[in-house]
Amino acid sequence: MPRPERKLISLTIDGREVQAVEGTMLVDAARAADVEIPYFCYEPKLGAPVGACRMCLVEIEGIPKLQTSCSTPVRDGMVVNTTVERVKEAQNSIVEFLLVNHPLDCPVCDKGGECPLQDITFGWGKGRTRVIEPKRHFVKPLALSPLIAIDRERCILCYRCVRFSQEIAEDWQLIFTERGAHTFVGTHDGHPYVAPFSGNIIELCPVGALTSRPYRFRARPWDVEGSGGVCTLCPSQCNVEFTVRDDKVTRVLARENPGVDDGWLCDKGRFAYQAIHVDERITTPLVRGADGELRPAGWDEALEAAGALAEHRGRAAALIGGQASNEEAFLLARLLREGLGSGDIDSRLGAAGELDLNLMRALAAPALQASVSDLEFAHIVLVLGTEPIDDSPILDLRIRKGVRRNGVKLAIASARPSALDHNAKLAIRFAPGGEAEFLESLEWALGTPGSGETHELAALLRDGGEEVVILWGESLSAPARATLLRIADRLGLAERQGAGLLEVPLGTNARGIREAGALPGAGPGYGEASPGRSAAQIAAAAAAGEIGALHLFQIDPLRELPDRDGWERALAGAKLVVAHAATLTDGLARHADVIFPAESGAEKDGTVVHPDGRLQRLRSAIRRPGEVRAGWQVLADLAKRVGLDTGVLTAGMAFRQLIAAVPFYEGLTLEAIGGRGLRWPETEAAAAMPAPGPLAAAAGASATPAASGPRAEANGHLLAGTYRSIWAASEVEISPALRFAVAEQVVELSPQDADRLGIEDGAAVRVAQNGTRLRGRAAIRSGVPAGTAFLAAGIAEESANALTEPLVEVSKL
Amino acid sequence: MPYDPGKDVIEVVRHPPRSAAASTYRIFGETLRGMKTTLARVVEGPLTIQYPEEKTPVYPRFRGRHKLHRFETGDPDNPGLEKCVGCSLCAAACPADCIRVVAAENTPEHRVSAGERYAAVYEINLSRCIFCGYCEVACPFDAITMGHDYEMSDYTRSDLIFTKEMLLAEPLERTPLRAAGE
Ligand code: SF4
Ligand code: SF4
Ligand code: SF4
Ligand code: SF4
Ligand code: FES
Secondary structure (H helix, E strand, O other): OOOOOOOEEEEEEOOEEEEEEOOOEHHHHHHHOOOOOOOOOOOHHHOOOOOOOOOOEEEEOOOOOOEEOOOOEOOOOOEEEOOOHHHHHHHHHHHHHHOOOOOOOHHHOOOOOOOHHHHHHHHHOOOOOOOOOOOOOOOOOEEOOOOEEEOHHHOOOOOHHHHHHHHHOOOOOEEEEOOHHHOEEEEOOOOOOOOOOOOHHHHHOOOOOEEEOOOOOOOOHHHOEEEEEEOOOOOOOOEEEEEEEOOEEEEEEEOOOOOOOOOOOOHHHHHHHHHHHOOOEOOOOEEEOOOOOEEEOOHHHHHHHHHHHHHHOOOEEEEEOOOOOHHHHHHHHHHHHHHOOOOOEEOOOOOOOOOOHHHHHHHOOHHHEOOHHHHHHOOEEEEEOOOHHHHOHHHHHHHHHHHHHHOOEEEEEEOOOOOOHHHOOEEEEOOOOOHHHHHHHHHHHHHOOOOOHHHHHHHHHHHOOOOEEEEEEOOOOHHHHHHHHHHHHHHOHHHOOOOEEEEEOOOOOHHHHHHOOOEOOEEHHHEEOOOOOOHHHHHHHHHOOOOOEEEEEOOOHHHHOOOHHHHHHHHHHOOEEEEEEOEOOHHHHHHOOEEEEOOOOOOOOEEEEOOOOEEEEEOOOOOOOOOOOOHHHHHHHHHHHOOOOOOOOOHHHHHHHHHHHOHHHOOOOHHHHOOOOEEHHHOHHHHHOOOOOOOOOOOOOOOOHHHHOOOOOOOOEEEEEEEOOOOOOHHHHHOHHHHHHOOOOEEEEOHHHHHHHOOOOOOEEEEEEOOEEEEEEEEEOOOOOOOEEEEEOOOOOOOHHHOOOOEEEEEEO | OOOOOOOOOOOOOOOOOOOHHHHHHHHHHHHHHHHHHHHHHHOOOOOOOOOOOOOOOEOOOOOOOEEEOEOOOOOOOOOOOEOOOOOOHHHHHOOOOOEEEEEEEOOOOOOOEOOOEEEEEEEEEOOOOOOOOHHHHHOOOOOEEEOOOOOOOOOOOHHHEEOHHHHHOOOOOOOOEOOOOO
């Protein structure tokens, strides 16, 4: 889809000739020319202006009445006056009018000090009112949701929050109730406004009507400092600003970056900062004593204990979680390969099998990488085997924006029904695990005429337009990936600007960690490396006693990886388990011998890579609490204990080593990455990406487990798929404000199966398989195909990680 | 040894020698003239006072150490609600940046102030305060005023950080107030 063209025109504002891009709104053009026009309701992020507040009135010569500059596009030769008497009078009156019912309780209002209404009243108001009548009153403050407090007296009815709910998040929950002076914001029936993106309305509200409950009365703008960072809770890697008071993060705000987040945050990113400052956080090293108890220890003692890794030279393995930075991944890989002489390191979450390096290189080829903004301007977006709202929430908003504003044609192909189904031209369901089979039929349909939904999708991809972006989930199996590559090839995605593939990995920094070389058999920059075992093989080997030591960097395999029992045996089988963790999750509490306290995302100094190849910088916003040390430092110290001098003494040195080791990062500096990040596939060094060799013939061979595998059986067994809810994160569990959202086992069933099994929506159910039993709550979703059930994975209790087989038996409890 | 300026000094210029009468006048006459003011005031008695036994009274608008106020109830067992709502405006106004306010929310069970919020922590670092009174001016609730006490010296700096309890307590009025017309 063609991006908007930028044509310059000129107009006169307050007697000065200024230039502006055609089609921009007058208020923006004026601001670019240093003329300030006050406004409340205008917010370009929300789409077309609505002109609700009338604060932005200006005089345009040739038009008798004053015009709203927020909704008047500039025209060539326009003459605009913003300071003439008429305009001033209008501004005075609007301020006076807005304050008629405003309680003016600034001293107790959380917006005080950063409130546009205060600023505009001060700058453009008269300073006095003629109104002495009593004001309109509401009960206040009320909880609009567990996260948001609403004070209706302060609302100036600017429509921003309502527009967000209806046109951006499209959850349709917020509305204006009543009319005239009695209008107020609320939900249809007064239910709490709980939605994955609800927190954004706090930032949008130009007055103190909507305020954050966790931040309530915590600080004033002059008490705090803002520190730019990146949210590390999911692969969206939204740019954020941490509000810091007394060395504590008290709030998270969006730091708009059109290439990443478009200025929005999800509620996990916005509120789970609380996990940084809770008692559950590990702040000293822990060492398991002779009595089997974990107890706090000094750094020397812990490093000494972990130094026993050296005794397992050649028989050590490492796993690394998605929140690690590139530098940490790089150092961990060095520690394992150079220090411990083992290649058994894996960073892939999910059921990834043996690594096919050529396939991985081919999928990461720079020419094939779509960017996040491509999602918004593509002709066609295909969401394949991923649920953006859970896996990378902010992309969900981006796709909705593309569909709503730019007419992007959306197609969904997934096992589990998606929240985006309603926006899609086409939503295709395949059986859980059946993505390879589906893609093969799609590939076939691209070349053969026919009918049916796969052919419809093929026709859409083929003829719907030049720019096709395929958003695919990391859980795609190797055969499916190979087919996806062939489809991309067939559609010529690599040759087209604005088209390509965009992976949604399972871990925040999965891409960066891979590029740093934390993969079995692949070194930094997808280079060759000594062969190694994948996570599943590590588990089997450890359980069999072939692996002596396990190094777990910010990952609890019981929680993050499938086959819980297998990992339970593996952790029990390993003689030494060294972990880095911020919270004591179940698996670590029972099996780790040494635990190093890990930094939170607000403390780390390092870099991460966005799924679209954008390197972003993490900068420490606060001091590390307690005894916590930097991850790179711990790894470098530990390497020294096992006899490897990494030569890393600062975070910057770790970064430079990484840059030197990854050919396609060449020439990158921290300054160049800066606050907005830098996409390496767009740099010249991208040419140094190793070319994929010929793909193994086996990859893509048609016999996939699902193709021949079991279908729903008549005896009542259901084919199980898993999903990882947006809330399934240990940070959410320990954030007091998010207690209400903690993910539980919700078993998604089709209405047909629920009917057959006599299960009602919300009823307690049991899921059983091979002696494993999980309890959960049923949720009946009309989009779920009959014969399938979807189970939550990655949660603390009753998690589907325990399941190993595709079939489950669901019964009423 | 007599000072020998050597050849560098060509000539030392001195005032012309004075006569004996002129010198005498200079010694006694001028001095007496200067003492006239002093002697004329002797009858008024000494102005210095014996601090700390005696204290200089201050003017009513003297800006001494701060006080935080409560609403008055007239009942000593039931102190009124605090006037301060923890809005931090005083902290914003303070040019010495010596006020620290951490607010919290009132609950029906635990109501401290009249508004939605109250100051859970209110500290003034008096070793930094310049007694400008801006905090008093900034406060929208007249919760903080400057008192008359100027005796605040202490042995450690940290003791000069006054907490909310110290600022709310009835201060020892050690300083006499200047009476009208005094
Ligand atoms: S609550 Fe805030 S954002 Fe919503 S309409 Fe009122 S003033 Fe606008
Ligand atoms: S979408 Fe992901 S990166 Fe963005 S705020 Fe939410 S958790 Fe953080
Ligand atoms: S008197 Fe001035 S310097 Fe002292 S606390 Fe008040 S505002 Fe700050
Ligand atoms: S003393 Fe006054 S200005 Fe300072 S926090 Fe309390 S109410 Fe606000
Ligand atoms: S900003 Fe133009 S009408 Fe509100």
